[in-house]
Amino acid sequence: MANFDPDAYLASAPAFDPDAYLGTAKPKAMPTRGELLKQEASDFIAPLGNLAAGAVRGAGSLGATLLVPWDIAKDAAAGKGVTLESNRARRQAMTDALQSMGADPESLAFKGGKIVAEIAGTAAVPGVLAGGAKVAGASPAVVNALRTAGMSGPNLATRAAAGAATGATAAGMVNPEDAGIGAAFGAALPVAGALAKGAVAAGRNIAGATTGVGDEALRTAYASGKAGGAQAQSLRENMRGSASMLDVLDDAKANLADIRAARSAAYKQNMAAVKAVQKPLDMAPIDKALNDSLKRFTFKGLPKDPEVFRALKSTAQIVDDWKKLPPSEYHTPEGIDALKQQITALRNRLPIEDRASRAAIDNVVNTVKRQIESEAPEYAKAMKDYHQASELIDEISRSLSLNDRASADTAMRKLQSVMRNNVNTNYGARANAMQALEDQGGRNITSALAGQALNDWMPRGIQRATGAGLSLGAGSIGGLPAAAGAAAMSSPRLMGEAAYLTGTGARVAAPLIQALRAGTYRAAPVLAAQ
Numbered sequence: 001m002a003n004f005d006p007d008a009y010l011a012s013a014p015a016f017d018p019d020a021y022l023g024t025a026k027p028k029a030m031p032t033r034g035e036l037l038k039q040e041a042s043d044f045i046a047p048l049g050n051l052a053a054g055a056v057r058g059a060g061s062l063g064a065t066l067l068v069p070w071d072i073a074k075d076a077a078a079g080k081g082v083t084l085e086s087n088r089a090r091r092q093a094m095t096d097a098l099q100s101m102g103a104d105p106e107s108l109a110f111k112g113g114k115i116v117a118e119i120a121g122t123a124a125v126p127g128v129l130a131g132g133a134k135v136a137g138a139s140p141a142v143v144n145a146l147r148t149a150g151m152s153g154p155n156l157a158t159r160a161a162a163g164a165a166t167g168a169t170a171a172g173m174v175n176p177e178d179a180g181i182g183a184a185f186g187a188a189l190p191v192a193g194a195l196a197k198g199a200v201a202a203g204r205n206i207a208g209a210t211t212g213v214g215d216e217a218l219r220t221a222y223a224s225g226k227a228g229g230a231q232a233q234s235l236r237e238n239m240r241g242s243a244s245m246l247d248v249l250d251d252a253k254a255n256l257a258d259i260r261a262a263r264s265a266a267y268k269q270n271m272a273a274v275k276a277v278q279k280p281l282d283m284a285p286i287d288k289a290l291n292d293s294l295k296r297f298t299f300k301g302l303p304k305d306p307e308v309f310r311a312l313k314s315t316a317q318i319v320d321d322w323k324k325l326p327p328s329e330y331h332t333p334e335g336i337d338a339l340k341q342q343i344t345a346l347r348n349r350l351p352i353e354d355r356a357s358r359a360a361i362d363n364v365v366n367t368v369k370r371q372i373e374s375e376a377p378e379y380a381k382a383m384k385d386y387h388q389a390s391e392l393i394d395e396i397s398r399s400l401s402l403n404d405r406a407s408a409d410t411a412m413r414k415l416q417s418v419m420r421n422n423v424n425t426n427y428g429a430r431a432n433a434m435q436a437l438e439d440q441g442g443r444n445i446t447s448a449l450a451g452q453a454l455n456d457w458m459p460r461g462i463q464r465a466t467g468a469g470l471s472l473g474a475g476s477i478g479g480l481p482a483a484a485g486a487a488a489m490s491s492p493r494l495m496g497e498a499a500y501l502t503g504t505g506a507r508v509a510a511p512l513i514q515a516l517r518a519g520t521y522r523a524a525p526v527l528a529a530q
Contacts, residue, residue, distance in 0.1 A: 053103035054113025060094045061114070061174045062121045068176055084177065091175075122170035129166060150190040159190035211492040213453045216431075217419045218499045220450035225503025231447045232504070238451025239496050248448040249411055255441020256393065256402050262440065263389035270382030271334070277376045280331035283323050289367035290316050293360045311350060311357035315364055318342055333376040340368040392436055399433040418446065419453045454496030 064087060071086035095105050104110055130147035138146075142162070145153035150163025167186020172179035211218075224235040237243035294312050303309030322330060322339045329335060347361040372379045397403045400418075401411045418434045438445055 047107070047109040049102065050104055050107045050109035051113040053098045053101070054110035054115075055117040056113075057094055057098055057105075057110070058114040058117025058174075059121065061091065061118055064091050064094070065173055065176060087176075118174045122173050125170045125173070126166050129169060150186065151193065153190075156191065156194050159194075160187040163187050163190045210490045211454075211459050211495050213492045213496075214420050217450040217453040217492075218495060220419070220446050221454060221496045221499035222503035222506075224447040224450065225500040225505075226507045228504070228507050231444050232500070234444060234447040235451040235500060238448045239454045239493065239500070240451075241455055243448070243451075245412065245452060246408065248415060248445055248452070249408060251443045251445055251448070252400065252411075252415060252437060253402055255437050255443050255445070256396060258442065259389070259393055259396075259437070259440045263386060263393065266389070267382060267386045270378060270385060271337075273378040274337070274372070274376040274382060275334045277333045278328070279333075279375055280327040281333065281336050281371050281375055283319075283331065285371055286319055286364065286367055289364050290319060293363050297356075297360065305356055307354060308357045308360050311346070311354075312360055312364075314346055315343055315361055318346065319364075333372045333379060336368060336372050337379070340365055340372070343368065392440070396433045396437050399430050400437070415445070416449055416452060419449055451496070454492045457491050457493045459490045459492065 067090065068084065068087050071084065071090060072082060075081070075083045075086050099105055126147050126149045130143045133146050134143045141154040142158060145158050145162035146165065148162075149166040150159040150161075153159035153162060164183040164187035167189075168179045168183035170186075171182025221235055221239070224231040234243070238245070238248070290312065294309070294316070297303060297305050297308045297312065319339070322342075325331075325335075330338075343361060343365055347358055347365065350357050350361075369379070369383065399414070401414050414430065415434075418430050434446060
């Protein structure tokens, strides 16, 4: 191989002329500031123009639907039969006209403006259908299902039918050819919602079992987060241990005190009309009731039941003493009510097991009540309301041990058991008493109780013993991630925090969710038709 001579190679290469090279280049002129501003303005205005053009086209869809009968008649007259050919051409002509003016029908802004206008134009469909159903005599449940586009209703079938009706009507208003798509989407949304709720409930039940706290505590944690305010604060403080556990007992007793105060206030208000009646009542029926009771428990003047006879003689003495008092003051409906209270107090002092004596005095008390009602009919309502309130107070006090004789430990155990639904809580009876206590008293208590049930990191009850085994079993199958997941599902605190945060997220997103519920079943068929 010959030796390479670099000097000879360079000498034979053509010389590089930089001036000649630059002379053949075509330098690109820099845009002026005015041209840049014009381009930026065009880039900004174009989407707005397409958005506006799309909105015009969406409104045109509704207008074209109104002309469907005319277009069908025109096609039929032209011998084309029953067809939407002319209507389709009308819609395409609107799009072409907007395109000729510079709009881009394929742009996202144009499509978005069109869909928004079409949805806005059909927003009144649920209300109109509900109003028509109401006029036609449909049940309130069906009317409500139509009003909410199938998002509420007595059963899934009714909700799906309502969703189909609203979806078909809304989509049909945009384009009659899309009515079937609208019906399908409208019917599917309530079903999808029900399935999602079922999945959430199933997950809550599973977590309630694995944590040992039951699903009610997790449901309350979610509801507290969704409600926000005092309920959310109460749950957080009790779940995270920053509140005294006895605070909930104080709130429960304060609620009960408020119920008693409300009972007294209502009684005074109802008795105002009774006090206005100043006519003295006839005492003869009361005497007769006493004598009839005495005859039942005596034989030829001798008592058949000494205890009952003694109770009735005491009652007779009370009545005789009252009869001697000035009738204008003590024999009025208000005065006889005071007599009834005195007889009732005697009856309540008798032993519970002395049922015969109590029944004998009840006969006299009932006669006194009837005498008052004969002159003051308002007395019946006053006593009915007072009796119902008293029964509620007694039931709450008994079920939750909120009376003065019960210890704080006993009351707390019964309050905390509200989060469980089993034989120990009479399958929800305590929960019912708690609900009445909250409704009548005003202070929320269940959020605090749920927080206390969820404040432990480790599972409660028997799940504490089985939780480790479940985690190990999951780990042997799915490795460390599965074991961690099983451990998390067994932790009341972690599941409680998750439920609370989910509820908080639902509260924050509520306005958006409401808007989506109102628009999705109308937007879906429109989007599907694009």
